[in-house]
Structures are given as C-alpha cells and as structure tokens.
Amino acid sequence: MKPFHRVVFGDCKTMKEIPDGTIHLMVTSPPYYNAPFEYPDLFETYEEFLQLVRDLSKDLYRVMAPGRVACFVTDDMLVKGQKYPVVADVTRLMLDAGFRYRDRIVWVKPKGYVRISRRSGVVIQHPYPMYYYPDNIQESILVFQKGKFDYSYLRGLPAKELEKSRIPIDAYNGEGWALTVWNITNVLPMGQRLEKGVAAFPEEIPKRLIRLFSFHGETVLDPFLGSGTTMKVAQELGRSSWGFEIDRGLGKIIKQKLAGNSQSGWKVEFLFRRDTNRIPRSERLRSKRPSQIIAKIAR
Numbered sequence: 140m141k142p143f144h145r146v147v148f149g150d151c152k153t154m155k156e157i158p159d160g161t162i163h164l165m166v167t168s169p170p171y172y173n174a175p176f177e178y179p180d181l182f183e184t185y186e187e188f189l190q191l192v193r194d195l196s197k198d199l200y201r202v203m204a205p206g207r208v209a210c211f212v213t214d215d216m217l218v219k220g221q222k223y224p225v226v227a228d229v230t231r232l233m234l235d236a237g238f239r240y241r242d243r244i245v246w247v248k249p250k251g252y253v254r255i256s257r258r259s260g261v262v263i264q265h266p267y268p269m270y271y272y273p274d275n276i277q278e279s280i281l282v283f284q285k286g287k288f289d290y291s292y293l294r295g296l297p298a299k300e301l302e303k304s305r306i307p308i309d310a311y312n313g314e315g316w317a318l319t320v321w322n323i324t325n326v327l328p329m330g331q332r333l334e335k336g337v338a339a340f341p342e343e344i345p346k347r348l349i350r351l352f353s354f355h356g357e358t359v360l361d362p363f364l365g366s367g368t369t370m371k372v373a374q375e376l377g378r379s380s381w382g383f384e385i386d387r388g389l390g391k392i393i394k395q396k397l398a399g400n401s402q403s404g405w406k407v408e409f410l411f412r413r414d415t416n417r418i419p420r421s422e423r424l425r426s427k428r429p430s431q432i433i434a435k436i437a438r
C-alpha cells in the first residue's frame with residue numbers, strides 16, 4: 140500500500156475513520172489531566188478524563204492489529220495539592236479493554252527540570268520529618284499488547300522491508316534502550332518553540348518506540364496528536380500514520396512541524412469532523428474554561 144499520513148480533527152473516543160485491525164503501533168500522550176501549565180481546568184472532573192481514556196481504549200482494541208503494541212506516555216498529576224493516580228488508572232482501563240500489560244519504562248528528564256515550584260525546598264525551610272515532597276523528573280511509558288505476537292510474521296516480510304526494520308544495536312546498547320529507564324531530555328517550554336503550550340514529547344521517544352515495535356511500511360497511530368511529533372517521526376522512519384486531534388487550531392503547527400520532511404513527495408491529508416474545536420487556539424487559551432467551549436461546539 141502507498142504510504143499515507145492522515146490527521147483527523149475530531150474526538151479520539153471513537154476513531155471510526157480507521158478500519159478494524161489495521162494499526163500496528165500506537166504511541167501517544169493524553170492530555171495531562173488538568174496540568175497547571177498546559178491544561179488547567181480542561182476536564183470538569185477526574186472521572187471525565189478517565190471516561191475519555193476508557194472510550195479510547197475500547198476503540199483502540201478494535202483498530203489494533205492482533206499481537207501489536209500500544210504505548211501511553213503519561214504521569215500521575217498533581218493538581219491543586221492533590222495527586223491523581225493517572226498511571227495506575229490508565230493501566231487498569233487498558234486491562235479492562237482487553238489489552239495485556241507488557242512493560243513500564245520510566246522516562247527520566249534532566250535533574251534541573253522541575254516545572255512546578257520546587258516542593259523539595261520545604262524540607263530546607265523545615266528540616267523535620269513529614270515536610271518531604273520530592274520534585275518530579277520522570278514520566279511513565281506504559282506498554283500494552285493486544286494478545287500475543289506471532290513471530291512467523293517475520294518470515295512473510297519481504298527481505299528489503301525486514302532489513303529496513305533492523306534495530307540499530309549500537310544505539311540500543313549505547314543509549315540504554317535496553318533498560319527500563321530512559322534518560323531523555325524533554326522539550327523545553329521556551330519562547331517561540333512550535334510546541335509552546337502543547338506538552339509535546341521529545342522525538343526520541345516515538346523514535347525508539349517506532350523502531351522497537353513496528354516494521355518498515357507499517358502504520359502508527361497517535362490519537363492525541365498535539366503538535367504532530369509522532370507523525371513526523373513515523374514519516375522519517377518510513378511508516379504510515381494516523382493522528383487525531385481535537386483542537387483545529389493546531390493544524391498550522393502540525394503542518395509546520397511536518398514541512399521539513401516534505402522533500403520526499405508525501406503529503407498529509409486533513410479530515411475535519413464536526414466535534415472539533417473551531418475556536419482559534421489563541422482565543423481558547425485566553426478562555427478560563429476551554430472544556431466548556433469544546434462541549435458547546437460539539438453539541
């Protein structure tokens with residue numbers, strides 16, 4: 140099949156555009172619940188966030204090919220002094236949808252990276268027991284699988300495709316891909332960066348996952364596409380891709396991010412659904428409760 144890259148502007152709780160069993164790998168990071176910087180008050184309640192993951196996981200089971208892998212990059216979230224167990228809850232919801240829990244990789248960011256005020260400083264002011272709150276510099280990469288992979292699949296692949304899918308063993312050993320802890324610098328939320336306000340993950344994460352869990356020419360999905368990082372890397376690595384994004388305002392950023400890859404003659408198709416947010420991104424970010432705007436338009 141000819142390679143393709145399709146962005147659907149619509150809610151990923153259903154991915155009706157994707158035929159059953161056609162996705163070979165999912166790599167995604169859902170909105171970080173109500174993260175104080177990027178997503179304050181995005182969801183009315185934590186249950187609303189969980190319902191989105193629940194709906195997605197069911198349709199994900201339909202679109203995934205048998206034996207294939209789905210990865211969530213996510214973390215427990217501290218919102219207004221309360222810690223929400225996102226990692227445990229996403230794991231439970233994926234198990235409930237029928238997936239197997241395969242692995243958890245811990246993504247460790249550089250030591251100097253702390254977004255929210257340094258909680259650990261409290262002990263310096265009050266050097267006594269019970270004042271301890273550590274600063275968080277990690278996220279989880281949760282790896283799930285739809286049943287078991289049939290390794291005889293490799294025998295059916297053209298030798299050329301198999302060769303292009305070979306994992307670079309130097310990087311595998313030298314950069315620590317082989318371990319459950321990955322040290323990778325995060326995308327810094329600075330100035331004029333394309334990904335400003337999107338909570339993008341660094342390209343290195345989809346790069347490793349795509350190489351480790353999909354073959355050249357196969358299809359990768361990111362249901363929370365954001366700025367398009369997964370799609371960009373999928374294209375660079377010779378995989379087709381689907382992306383879903385609810386915020387139409389990100390279309391320009393996605394196009395810009397992928398523009399650098401356009402020499403190879405491929406193009407991105409954009410499909411628009413009615414449940415998308417049509418309020419310009421700038422306006423939405425100024426708004427106090429973006430979820431209310433999204434809900435109004437979707438009705």
Ligand SMILES: C[S@@+](CC[C@H](N)C(=O)[O-])C[C@H]1O[C@@H](n2cnc3c(N)ncnc32)[C@H](O)[C@@H]1O
Nearest residue numbers: 150151170338339340363365366367368384385
């Ligand atoms: C954490 S960001 C993803 C960032 C992405 N990994 C990147 O590198 O740019 C989550 C994205 O999910 C989008 N989103 C939130 N709810 C959604 C939904 N129901 N369907 C599709 N996209 C949604 C948000 O607009 C946001 O862009």
